[in-house]
Amino acid sequence: MTEEIIELRPMLEYESVRMWLDGLRQHWGGDPAADDPERLPILEAFCRHANVDPDGIIKGTTMVKDGENRIRIKGREKYAALIDEFQASVEGSRFKKAKWGNTVRSFLIHNGVLLAQGMER
């Protein structure tokens, strides 16, 4: 049985994407979507790569236990691996690859999912 391909709505319709942009705005200032017009298309490309919508990513990496938000360890590991895979699949320089991977990591970080990446050297 083949997996059904997910249909994505415009990225800004997702709560987790708005949370991400709010976090970027609060931390770095400016207009995150306009300052780097690649941000939303990169996240969308990752969603297609992983066949999941943005809110689904956050749902897969977090949970509520005893009334508190928690990070799902297995979900975090799964998406860390998917992001690595996505980053490796990007054509171009290692800086471009790193930018694409880090854009998705940034989406998770500003949604409260710790996903530190190593350096690109």
Added chain:
Amino acid sequence: MEFKQVIGDRRSIRFFDPDREVPRDKIQKMLEAARLASCAVNAQWARAVVGFRDDLTEDQLNRLKTPVAGLNTEMAPVHIHWFLDAGVVQRNEGRPLKELVDVGALAPTHGWSHKFVDDFVYPQILKPMTMAENIYHRTAAFDVGVAVCQALLTGVDEGLGVGLVTLNGGVLKEVFGTPDDWIATSTLLVGYPAESADGGGQRPRPPFEEMYFLGKHGTPFPRDEKVVAELKAANMIQEQAKPNDPKRIAEIKALAEKYGLPM
């Protein structure tokens, strides 16, 4: 560097220059400073294993990296892993105290003698204390912290950046082959800072009066502004970091771009 300046300049560094080697003599100076720290009953619980990052295998480095401290650990060229040697008191059976008696640090004027140590202090206080792990480990860990602090400040005095992190004790034990009775406390990351030396300013602290009391709890220790001015002049109290400081934000952005980090 003046002592007060060293205290004022210290920051927990999180961006190390990953490519700038740290001379081994500077690490030795940090360890020498730790060895001279004050320690209850002269027990000397502090032990350390120095790991040069580039001597580790990729697998070892990856195992050391925790989610919170992973990047710092990868960036820092030197890791000093501090342990508490829980077996040292029973192994020494009061000998370090008797050495203090011999050199006149502990004298009969204060009730100290070899016999007092042999008949009372070791068998009736120290040995039983080692059985009560909760109290014993807390006491010992406090003194390891004092030693680590001396090492850390010496690092700053040597022009290095330092930052404490907590790594997985079980992994440290496996990677470095430490004895069973060594308990991992903290890891001091060392390197040259890639971020500016002032790191955007001294980090926020609770008000002095909420932390320190005079005579009894609830009566704040009065903070004399003349003393504060004196310490500012000595650069111990420096400008505090401000939220959303454009200069600091620009610096972090530049570091993120340089090292390919998420924003």
